[in-house]
Amino acid sequence: MSAPTTLSSPPFDVVGGDHAKLDAPDRLTGVAAFTDDITLPRMLHAKILRSPHAHARILSIDTTRAAALPGVVDVVVGSEMPLTYGVIPWTPDEQALATDKVRYVGDAVAAVAAIDEETANRALAFIDVHYEVLPALCDPREAMANTDVLIHEDNRHGNISKRVKLAFGEVDSALAAGDSEPGAHRIAGHYEFHGTTHAAIEPHCALAHFDTTGLLTVWSATQVPHYLHRELARVLELPTYRIRVIQPAVGGAFGGKSEPFDLEFVAARLAIKTGRPVKCLYTREEVFLAHRGRHPFSMDYETSVDADGRILAVSGETVLDGGAYSSFGLVTTYYSGQLLCSPYSFGAYRFHSTRVYTNKPACGPKRGHGSVQPRFAIEVQLDKAAHLLDMDPIALRRRNLLGANSTTINGFHIGSNGFAACLDAVEASSDWQTRRAKLPRGRGLGVAGSTYISGTNYCIYPTDLPQAAVQICLDRSGRVRLFTGASDIGQGSNTTLAVIAAEHLGVELADVRVIAADTDLCPVDLGAYSSRQTLMAGNAAIMAAQELGKKVRKAVADHWQCSPKVVTLAGRRAQRLDDPAVFIPIQDAFVLAETAFGTLGSVGHYNTPRSGVHGDYRGGTIGASPAYSFSAHVADVEVDVETGDVTVHHIWAAHDCGRALSPVLVEGQIEGSVYMGVAEALMEHHHVMPTGLGLEGEKEPGPWVSGLLAGSSLLDYPIPTTLDTPEISALIIEDPDPRGPFGAKEAGEGPLHPAIPAVVNAIYDAVGIRIDCLPVTPEKVLAALDALAAQKGSDDA
Amino acid sequence: MANLPDSPSPLAPAAPPVSPAIQSPDRPVQTSLLRFELNGEAKTVAAPAHWTLLEILRYELRLTGTKQGCDKGDCGACTVQLDGKPVNSCLVLALDVQGRTVKTVEGLAVGGQPHPLQKSFDKRGAAQCGFCTPGMLMSAEALLRQKRARGDEGIETLEIAEALSGNLCRCTGYTKILSAVVDAWRDKP
Ligand code: FES
Ligand code: FES
Numbered sequence: 003m004s005a006p007t008t009l010s011s012p013p014f015d016v017v018g019g020d021h022a023k024l025d026a027p028d029r030l031t032g033v034a035a036f037t038d039d040i041t042l043p044r045m046l047h048a049k050i051l052r053s054p055h056a057h058a059r060i061l062s063i064d065t066t067r068a069a070a071l072p073g074v075v076d077v078v079v080g081s082e083m084p085l086t087y088g089v090i091p092w093t094p095d096e097q098a099l100a101t102d103k104v105r106y107v108g109d110a111v112a113a114v115a116a117i118d119e120e121t122a123n124r125a126l127a128f129i130d131v132h133y134e135v136l137p138a139l140c141d142p143r144e145a146m147a148n149t150d151v152l153i154h155e156d157n158r159h160g161n162i163s164k165r166v167k168l169a170f171g172e173v174d175s176a177l178a179a180g181d182s183e184p185g186a187h188r189i190a191g192h193y194e195f196h197g198t199t200h201a202a203i204e205p206h207c208a209l210a211h212f213d214t215t216g217l218l219t220v221w222s223a224t225q226v227p228h229y230l231h232r233e234l235a236r237v238l239e240l241p242t243y244r245i246r247v248i249q250p251a252v253g254g255a256f257g258g259k260s261e262p263f264d265l266e267f268v269a270a271r272l273a274i275k276t277g278r279p280v281k282c283l284y285t286r287e288e289v290f291l292a293h294r295g296r297h298p299f300s301m302d303y304e305t306s307v308d309a310d311g312r313i314l315a316v317s318g319e320t321v322l323d324g325g326a327y328s329s330f331g332l333v334t335t336y337y338s339g340q341l342l343c344s345p346y347s348f349g350a351y352r353f354h355s356t357r358v359y360t361n362k363p364a365c366g367p368k369r370g371h372g373s374v375q376p377r378f379a380i381e382v383q384l385d386k387a388a389h390l391l392d393m394d395p396i397a398l399r400r401r402n403l404l405g406a407n408s409t410t411i412n413g414f415h416i417g418s419n420g421f422a423a424c425l426d427a428v429e430a431s432s433d434w435q436t437r438r439a440k441l442p443r444g445r446g447l448g449v450a451g452s453t454y455i456s457g458t459n460y461c462i463y464p465t466d467l468p469q470a471a472v473q474i475c476l477d478r479s480g481r482v483r484l485f486t487g488a489s490d491i492g493q494g495s496n497t498t499l500a501v502i503a504a505e506h507l508g509v510e511l512a513d514v515r516v517i518a519a520d521t522d523l524c525p526v527d528l529g530a531y532s533s534r535q536t537l538m539a540g541n542a543a544i545m546a547a548q549e550l551g552k553k554v555r556k557a558v559a560d561h562w563q564c565s566p567k568v569v570t571l572a573g574r575r576a577q578r579l580d581d582p583a584v585f586i587p588i589q590d591a592f593v594l595a596e597t598a599f600g601t602l603g604s605v606g607h608y609n610t611p612r613s614g615v616h617g618d619y620r621g622g623t624i625g626a627s628p629a630y631s632f633s634a635h636v637a638d639v640e641v642d643v644e645t646g647d648v649t650v651h652h653i654w655a656a657h658d659c660g661r662a663l664s665p666v667l668v669e670g671q672i673e674g675s676v677y678m679g680v681a682e683a684l685m686e687h688h689h690v691m692p693t694g695l696g697l698e699g700e701k702e703p704g705p706w707v708s709g710l711l712a713g714s715s716l717l718d719y720p721i722p723t724t725l726d727t728p729e730i731s732a733l734i735i736e737d738p739d740p741r742g743p744f745g746a747k748e749a750g751e752g753p754l755h756p757a758i759p760a761v762v763n764a765i766y767d768a769v770g771i772r773i774d775c776l777p778v779t780p781e782k783v784l785a786a787l788d789a790l791a792a793q794k795g796s797d798d799a
Numbered sequence: 800m801a802n803l804p805d806s807p808s809p810l811a812p813a814a815p816p817v818s819p820a821i822q823s824p825d826r827p828v829q830t831s832l833l834r835f836e837l838n839g840e841a842k843t844v845a846a847p848a849h850w851t852l853l854e855i856l857r858y859e860l861r862l863t864g865t866k867q868g869c870d871k872g873d874c875g876a877c878t879v880q881l882d883g884k885p886v887n888s889c890l891v892l893a894l895d896v897q898g899r900t901v902k903t904v905e906g907l908a909v910g911g912q913p914h915p916l917q918k919s920f921d922k923r924g925a926a927q928c929g930f931c932t933p934g935m936l937m938s939a940e941a942l943l944r945q946k947r948a949r950g951d952e953g954i955e956t957l958e959i960a961e962a963l964s965g966n967l968c969r970c971t972g973y974t975k976i977l978s979a980v981v982d983a984w985r986d987k988p
Contacts, residue, residue: 022921029929030917032864032904036930039863203868203876203969204930253866253930254969286869492928492970666924670971674927677972716873716967724960724973732974 015572016504017663017744021511024497025251025490034251037207037223042279045209046075046115048272049122050264050282051129052291053104053111056138056361056709057153060102060111060131068114068128073121076276077129079112083271087233089226089261091463093163093328095154098237098267104133105153105326106361107709108291110264115272115280138708140692142300142323142358153326153359163324163357164335168621170343170411171350176315180306186314187390188306189383194775195375197323197688198681199295200368201721204253205284206292208266210273218274219246222266225255225491226529227519229462233262238270249519255491256678257367260531261329263292290714294366295688297334297357298323299375305383311391311398315350316342316383318376322357322365329366331357333462333624337372340625342380343410344453345421345632346402351411361709362690367531369678370454370754381450381759382774385766395449395763396429399634406737413617414626418745420658420737421451424634427656427733432636438767444641446768450759451634454752455627456660456742457534459610468607470538471525474503474546475603476554478596480574480589482507482514484546487527488539489519493750494667495535499543501663502743506547507554508571508588525605533748536663537629538608540743545606550595553602557595558586611741629739631747632658635676635756637728639764643787646780650680650761656733660747665734671749672732679757681722684778689713835896837862838906846893853877853888856903864904864933868967875966878934879903885938887965904933907940916940919982927970935966939980946984954984 012018028034065077080099088094099110112129116122139145139153145161153161180188208222218240224230227247235242252259265282272280284292300321306314320338324331339353353376368374388395404410406419428449429435438447461469473485484503490496500514517523527539551571558576559566568579576591578584596602616626638652653676662668689712713719732753738745758776766772771786829848834841837860846855853870856862856879868876870889877888880902907914916936919925926932942962946954959980960973968976 022924023926026921026924026926026929027913027917029926029932030904030913030920030936031908032862032933034929035863036866038867039857041861201969202928202930203874203967204866204928205868252928253868254928256969286871286873492930494927666975670924670927670975673972673974674970675972678969715871716869717871721967721969723964723967724977725964727973730972730974 014505016501016511018661018665020666021664022666023494024500024511024516029251036204036251036253037209037221038283040209040221040250042209042211045279045281046117046272046276047119047122048113048115048268048280048282049119049126050110050268051112051126051131053100053107053109055104055133055135056107056140057136058104058133059136060100060104061134062132063112064130065112067130068125071121071125071128073117074114074125075117075278076115076272077112078268078271078275083237083267085237085239087237087262088328089229089233089462090328090330090332093332096327098264106363107711108363109326113268113272115276138361140360140362140690140709142321142360145360146321146356146358153361161359163328163359164332165356166335166339166621167354168339168412169352173315173317173350173352176350177304177306177317179308179314183308185309186307187387188304189386189390190304191379191383191386191774193301193303193379193382195299195301195378196776197296197298197365198368198686199290199293199688199719200256200258201716201719202254202256202258205286205289206259206263206265207281207283208269209279209281210269211279212273212277216244217246218244218270219248220266220270221248221250223252223259224249225252225259225489226261226531227489227521228487228526228529230262230266231521234266234270237267246522249489252489252491255530256369257371257531258294260367260529261294286716287714290711290719291363293325293363293688294329296368296374296682297365299338301376301379303379303383305387307387307391309391311387311393311401313346313348313402316348316380318353318379320353320355320376322355324357324359325362325364326359327364329364330371334367334372336621336624338376340412341373341455342376343412343414344404344416344630345419345451346399347404348411363711369675370751371532373454374755374758377452377755378758378762378776381756382762382772385448385763396425396434399425399449399451413619413622415615417629417741418660418737418739419632420735421453421632421634423735423737424632424656424658425451427735428634428636428654431731431733432638432654434636444643444768446639446764446766448637448639448760448763448765448767449634450756450763452752452755454631454748454755455532455625456537456629456631456748457627458532459615459626459628460623461528468609470527470542471605471607472499472539472542472546473525473603473605474550476507476550476592477602478589478593480513480587480592482509483517484514484543485517485524486539487519487521487524488535489530491530493530493671494664495530495539497667498536498663499539502540502543503547506544506551508573508575510574533751536746536748537742540746541608542606544743545608546604547606549604549606550602553599554591554595557598558591560598561594628741629660629747631660631749631752633753633756635760637757637760637764639761639768641765641768641783643769646783648684648765648778648783650684650728652729652731653680653757653760654731654733655753655757656735657749657753658735658737658747659749660739660742661736661745662734663744663746668734668749669732672753673730675751675754676730676757677722677727679754680728680761683758683761683776685720685722685726687777688719831894833893833897835898836900838902848894850893851889852879852891852893852896852901855893856888862903862905866930866933868930875938876931876934878937878966880937880941883941883944885941902937904936907936914940915983915986916980919979923975923979923982925971925975925979931966931968935963935968935976938963938966939983943984954981
């Protein structure tokens with residue numbers, strides 16, 4: 003590890019303080035510029051023509067009529083940028099605009115740049131595309147079995163996008179022990195996790211400008227400027243130094259903006275062709291089509307526990323519905339098994355996961371990438387085990403703790419581990435013991451736990467280059483400027499980095515100006531995904547700040563003729579530790595340092611540890627992280643047995659983030675995660691209809707009606723309002739990790755996971771039914787209640 | 800949902816005649832001269848007849864504080880106040896604001912000072928990405944103003960939740976937003 007952590011114990015000056023977000027005032031006054039708020043002189047507007055077919059061959063595209071329309075400035079088709087790309091370099095299976103085939107309803111085919119959006123929209127109708135419609139595969143099991151219809155014809159494995167099979171320990175015998183050992187249990191369950199999407203309130207938007215020096219600038223609502231930069235260079239066949247990517251304020255992302263999209267290539271290509279700035283803004287429907295949301299998982303789990311509740315073995319078999327393209331799918335397939343081996347100790351473990359291409363919008367990473375679905379299954383499995391053993395579900399979880407400085411069965415090294423403290427916290431604050439005993443039928447409590455990564459140990463392309471870097475300048479103004487490639491997408495990474503710099507350099511938070519996510523101005527950072535920025539960019543910031551802090555202390559010490567060891571920088575002052583009456587304003591200290599050393603700047607970087615992190619089997623690196631967060635939730639749920647409605651009254655969510663650099667921000671991440679998780683359990687469903695509506699009963703329902711998105715608006719895909727959101731108690735647990743900056747680990751994704759199984763387990767506690775296929779709907783609840791009543795009736799009879 | 804009265808306010812001047820079509824690429828667009836009060840200032844804008852208030856604000860007047868999240872009345876990011884009442888500006892035809900009063904997030908500060916809601920949202924961390932925030936603030940301000948006019952003494956979480964239920968936020972889980980509105984009501988941001 004290149005950036006040693008210092009100042010690791012309290013009291014702190016800025017770290018952990020009650021501060022708000024640095025850039026909030028701009029967002030509260032309407033001043034902050036999001037991508038669509040930027041307008042350039044002579045700017046054109048682009049719109050994209052999309053496929054009406056789920057699967058079809060493109061026979062011809064004729065843009066002549068569209069190009070001739072008044073107000074249309076240019077058109078672009080796929081043959082102008084035919085190179086394939088993909089965020090994962092091993093699976094480049096996408097094109098900016100399709101050339102030969104379209105693979106889902108909504109696949110991009112051509113685009114128009116016009117003087118305004120209306121004209122561009124109108125012109126799309128004048129692009130003539132001839133398709134040969136192909137059978138559409140919307141069901142992953144059907145697609146897997148089908149060898150005649152191939153969604154990607156050059157794929158060597160039919161319609162299978164990725165398959166991973168890993169086993170650790172003697173799985174079969176350990177599973178069998180669940181049958182044979184006295185008091186032990188073997189639990190088999192089939193679980194379905196439906197697809198859901200991110201639905202950030204800001205739609206994707208890109209603006210491109212090609213200037214007279216040959217520099218292409220792309221502003222985009224992205225969370226990965228660096229990966230966008232790389233893929234733009236590849237597809238446009240330009241060297242990266244001729245491209246500048248700028249990420250303006252982003253209105254939420256949640257994984258939905260973590261790879262390049264057609265609109266960025268289209269705007270860039272049209273800007274180059276026309277010599278004018280080109281903007282492309284998705285409609286809300288296009289956001290739903292762009293998707294990359296949570297994969298539907300079909301999961302079969304087997305779990306054995308001994309008479310004391312110890313987990314003897316876990317075995318999972320999963321089919322992932324990938325949609326039309328790979329996206330991050332290679333990683334998703336690994337994550338679907340690799341991230342399950344904590345926070346509980348497994349005696350033996352195996353998983354077999356298969357990701358399948360289907361003719362639907364591509365799935366990708368959504369908050370808690372790849373691990374939210376199996377987490378739902380395992381936490382319900384454990385709940386079933388606890389009931390079979392007649393054990394308190396919290397006690398069962400305590401019995402299986404991995405603990406700190408441990409190694410998971412799949413070889414991941416766990417450093418700090420606050421999971422036990424998370425369980426304690428939710429048990430106490432929900433008043434679990436007494437409340438649970440007293441609840442009437444219809445009301446129940448459920449518990450679940452989870453873990454998540456603080457960044458992946460390896461970049462998604464092979465490199466030994468730093469994964470995060472920060473530059474810091476300070477000068478006679480007494481202010482600090484911090485440059486970072488990290489992406490603030492609302493989670494507050496700019497503030498987090500400023501906290502770290504301010505703590506080290508003795509200034510206040512407001513004295514740090516953060517310049518972020520501009521590939522011309524900032525050093526490379528891989529971006530906002532896999533919860534990596536606090537740990538990685540944070541450590542880089544420490545390294546840069548330490549170097550400057552040292553210089554400032556040295557200059558002040560020379561001035562005072564003392565040792566730098568007794569000079570401290572805090573609260574806008576340089577002060578003598580051995581004589582606190584001696585101090586100067588921090589600005590004077592910076593002046594002394596600038597005088598002594600010349601212009602003051604430093605760089606810091608971070609690379610993950612290369613040993614002691616994971617096992618050395620094939621695939622063992624994927625899912626490994628420098629540090630892991632932990633969460634536990636208790637849900638208080640009410641089930642209306644007449645209507646089947648489920649109301650979540652309260653979620654107590656404890657999260658071990660190592661150290662809360664900004665507690666208000668950490669709480670915000672916990673609350674936002676819980677909200678999103680509960681919505682996935684009860685409300686949201688990114689549903690693609692295998693056969694179209696309206697044509698049912700017709701003699702020949704052709705393939706042209708397949709693959710339509712059921713809900714492509716925020717009305718038809720309802721997300722929770724204020725009235726649908728439960729009361730949330732965010733409980734911060736701090737178990738500092740030696741690898742995190744000031745001990746900090748992630749907080750943005752982990753706390754989503756337990757919400758879903760906690761709700762489902764609470765439903766069981768309330769009325770005794772198991773809903774193993776999400777989402778929980780009133781129909782499913784009523785059907786399960788009926789089945790339970792019938793079962794009871796026949797038991798009584 | 801847009802909350803439009805049936806007829807313009809009696810104080811509104813009569814709508815000016817529709818001006819001759821401004822030449823658009825392939826079909827004439829009817830353009831009208833629109834006079835209304837925006838954030839305390841008189842405004843005159845030439846508005847294509849089919850434009851929404853949101854389009855006028857963002858693309859004609861460049862007041863980009865008001866956001867567009869769906870353009871069909873589902874998200875509330877475009878909420879502004881029309882004659883003091885919150886409306887989805889993407890559902891209001893620009894011509895409907897003739898002679899009326901519009902307030903956007905840019906007009907929320909009072910006397911150069913942030914509005915108490917802006918202060919409490921800041922302090923509570925109620926804006927994460929901030930994209931829903933301008934609309935959220937306009938709905939919340941209308942609620943608080945209405946309550947003060949009514950002489951209400953207390954405030955209930957449920958009435959705040961109801962007033963903000965048309966404003967979707969994807970980041971916060973609403974918890975801190977609700978607390979911030981309570982703080983601003985008590986005016987101790
Ligand atoms: S943009 Fe007006 S309600 Fe969404
Ligand atoms: S703060 Fe991001 S949508 Fe509300």
